Amino acid sequence: MAKSRENGTTILLGLKGYEVGKVTKEGKGIVVEVQTDLKKPVCPCCNSTRLYRHGRAKKRKVLHGWSQGKKVYIEIARQRWRCRECGHSFTGGAELVHPHSRLTRQAEAEALWQLRDRSFNQVKRELGVGYGTLRRLLEREIDEEALGFIKEEEEIFLGIDEHSFRHQELVHTVTEVKKRKMLGILRDDRIATLKMFLKKIPAKKVKEVCIDMKESLRKVAEEVFPKAKVVVDPFHVIADSNRRMDEARRIEQDVLRKRRVKIPKRIFLIGREKLGVEKRQGVDELLDKYPSLKGFYWAKEKIRELYRQESKEEAARILDNIIFNLKLSDDGELIRWGNTLKRWKEPILNHFDNGTTNGFTEGCNTKIKMLKRVSYGLRNVEVYWRKMLLGFVPSRSCFHTI
Ligand SMILES: [Zn+2]
Structure with a gap:
């Protein structure tokens, strides 16, 4: 019975159902002997369980885990099996170690897991698993x-x-x-x-x-x-309106370059509802001084208002108003903005169905x-x-x- 084989070591190593033998220190590592023949496999060829023992395979030492900074290897004694149905012969323990791997499946999963937020070099330093192995694992597991x-x-x-x-x-x-x-x-x-x-x-x-x-x-x-x-x-629509606002400010500044005018940037991009009384007055004064920015500021603020609405109908009403006014403008850039919003009207309003x-x-x-x-x-x-x-x-x- 596999259950009776359970002890502290099998639990610790995640090897329930296997028979664990001697544990020895070896250089910088720990080696644990494991027998795999208690688990009767199925034929990898035809899935039959009618198998008989067919000699033993060479023992294999594979990396299984890490404990106290030491590598823990298991030395697997593997049974050879032959299938009565199809005559195929094979080595047991494949559920523990992927064929040809020098790491058990458990160690492979752990190494890959560690690689998620570490570099190849870090994993090599910490776990002693090199680039070649990790790359092979990535190629096998990640698609x-x-x-x-x-x-x-x-x-x-x-x-x-x-x-x-x-x-x-x-x-x-x-x-x-x-x-x-x-x-x-x-x-x-x-x-x-x-x-x-x-x-x-x-x-x-x-x-x-x-x-x-x-x-x-x-x-x-x-x-x-x-x-x-x-x-x-919505964030893209708002970001887009900020970009248009800032571009207009920059163009105005370039036009006035000879007078070495510098128009503040940030104050135009902050939502008006977040500004104090003084700052609001500041914006209004700037807009009076540079009237070409007025339309951009109005539309940008209106778009923010649009996204504060709860219902699609209210939002639609505001959006129609924005589009209508932008298209009446004599600034080509504002008209273009209005056309863009008109083209995207439905997708903009679709946000209000599910708040996506x-x-x-x-x-x-x-x-x-x-x-x-x-x-x-x-x-x-x-x-x-x-x-x-x-x-x-x-x-x-x-x-x-x-
Ligand atoms: Zn078979």
Whole structure:
């Protein structure tokens, strides 16, 4: 009975059901003898359990864990088996050690887990597992499917965002914004790559796709998920209005360059509701002095007001008002802004259905930037990409072949 073999050592080493023998110190490590033949395997060829013993395999010493800064090895005595059904012969203990690995599956999972927020060098220093092994593990364990896919979900709310990868290149990140799950970091920013990835998601279940105001993303979303609603992330709309406000200020400043005028920046970008009485007066004085900024400031504040609304109807009323006034303007830039908002009216208002934002996706991008710093200097893009995905694996049990 396997149960009777349970003792302190088997529990400590996570080797329940195996027979543990002598524990010896050996150099800088600890070696534990383990017998695997108590667990009767199934034939890897035909899944039959009709097996008979067929000699013994050579003992193997493999790294199993770490204790008090020492490596703990297990020395496995393995049984050879032969299948009565198909005649295939094989060595037992494969559930403990992946064939050809010098680490047990448990040690592999631990090493990968440690690599999530550490560099290859740090893991090598702390666990004594080298780059070659870790890279092999990454390649075996991390792919798009490793991110715990969403096939069992009834409704899917996607978030798509861009972040810069290795300084300049942009890459798309795809998440589930309601369940707060990372779905994929794509290898490049080509629309074709994004489309290919999105097509793997069951389209019927996708209710919303949250993006920023980018025509190319909207086109893909509408094409791949014709039934879903496109939602523009509120933070992007507000950030966009701040960018337009600041650009107008800079242009005004450039026009007045000869007079060495410097127009303050920050005060225009802070929400008016956050300013004290004096600061508000300050803004108003600046706007009187530089009237070309008035329309931008008004629209930017109006957009903030739009997002303070609870109901879609109220928000729609304000948005119509913004668009109407911007288009009446004699400033070409304001008219263009009005046209953009008109084109994006529906996606902007769709936010008010479920309050969907890309906040989670943004958070992922911040995390990617942190992981990037840890992995700084990795030249191989493929390894780098997998290491980044590894950072989003929610738990050790997600490593599927370990
Ligand atoms: Zn068989």
